[in-house]
Amino acid sequence: MITELKTQFAHALWKPGDNLSDRWALQSESRDTVSFNRQKLTDREQLLLSLLLSEPLSPPAPQTKEENAWHAYLFGDGQQPPTEETICAVHFQLEKPLEDFAAFREAVLNTFPPYTCFVWQNSMSGMLLFPSAAEDVDLDAVVELIETDFYIGISFMVGTPVEGPKAKAAWRFESELFACCKDDQTKKKRHVLQAAEAGLAYLLKQTPSLELEKLRAHFLPQEIVDDKELVRTVRVYLLENMNSTKAAKTLHLHRNSLQYRIDKFVAVTGIDIRTFPNAAFVALLLP
Incomplete structure (x- = not known):
C-alpha cells in the first residue's frame, strides 16, 4: 500500500531540505513508513491518509x-x-x-x-x-x-x-x-x-520480472528449483565467498556433504559456481 500511496501523493512527499516542522511521518500496519509535507496536502488528503495510516512513535531527540x-x-x-x-x-x-x-x-x-x-x-x-x-x-x-x-x-x-x-x-x-x-x-x-x-x-528489482524468469527457466532446471535444501546450500556457499569450510560450518554440514551438493548443482546446471563470473551470475538467478 505504501508504494501506491507514494505514487498517488508524489507531489506531497517530504524531501530533505523541506522545513522539518512540516514533516508528517506515517506508517502502515506492516510498519513501513513514509513522510509527507503537510503544507503540500489539502485537508481532505490529510484526512484520507490519517484513515489509511497511523503516526509512529516519535523517535528520541538527538542526545549530543x-x-x-x-x-x-x-x-x-x-x-x-x-x-x-x-x-x-x-x-x-x-x-x-x-x-x-x-x-x-x-x-x-x-x-x-x-x-x-x-x-x-x-x-x-x-x-x-x-x-x-x-x-x-x-x-x-x-x-x-x-x-x-x-x-x-x-x-x-x-x-x-x-x-x-x-x-x-x-x-x-x-x-x-x-x-x-x-x-x-x-x-x-x-x-x-x-x-x-x-x-x-x-x-534485481530493476530487472523486468519477465526477463529474469526467462533467465531462470533457461539456466535453472526445475529439479534444482524444487530442491530447497540444495538452493539454500548454494546460496550460503556463495554468501561465504565460495569458502567450503565456512559454508559447511554455517549449514552444520560435513564438508563432504556440502561438496556433494555443490557437485550436483554443477552437474545438473552445467554452471561451475566455483569460478567468480559463474558464481556472480547464479547469485542473481537464485529464487
Whole structure:
C-alpha cells in the first residue's frame, strides 16, 4: 500500500531540505513508513491518509551537539557538520518499536567506536555514523545482543565511506537500497548486509520480472528449483565467498556433504559456481 500511496501523493512527499516542522511521518500496519509535507496536502488528503495510516512513535531527540547537527543536516535544512574524515554509516531497522530507547542506545553505542553519532530517522530506523578508519564492528554480535536483551529483531546494512559534502545524497540512496532489500533479508534470515549486497538486490528489482524468469527457466532446471535444501546450500556457499569450510560450518554440514551438493548443482546446471563470473551470475538467478 505504501508504494501506491507514494505514487498517488508524489507531489506531497517530504524531501530533505523541506522545513522539518512540516514533516508528517506515517506508517502502515506492516510498519513501513513514509513522510509527507503537510503544507503540500489539502485537508481532505490529510484526512484520507490519517484513515489509511497511523503516526509512529516519535523517535528520541538527538542526545549530543554532534547528533543534533547531523540530524538537522540530513533531515532538515541544517548546514553540513565539519569533518576532515570520510564517514561510514551503518543503517539499522528494528522489527518493532522499542520500549526503552535509552537502554537500547547505551547497549548499541558500547559496541561501536568512540564518538559514534546515533541518528534516528523514525522510531524504528536510523543510522550510526563514525569515521570509516575506525575498527570494524562485529554486527552479528550486536544483533545477538539486541535479540537477547531487548527481545527484538534488528537488521543492519554497512554503507560505503563517503566525504562530508556527499553524505546527504549518499546516505539517502543507501537508505533506499536498504529498504529495497528488507524483504529479502527477512526471507533469507540475514541480519547484516554490506551496501554492495543491497545494490545487487536493487539491480534485481530493476530487472523486468519477465526477463529474469526467462533467465531462470533457461539456466535453472526445475529439479534444482524444487530442491530447497540444495538452493539454500548454494546460496550460503556463495554468501561465504565460495569458502567450503565456512559454508559447511554455517549449514552444520560435513564438508563432504556440502561438496556433494555443490557437485550436483554443477552437474545438473552445467554452471561451475566455483569460478567468480559463474558464481556472480547464479547469485542473481537464485529464487
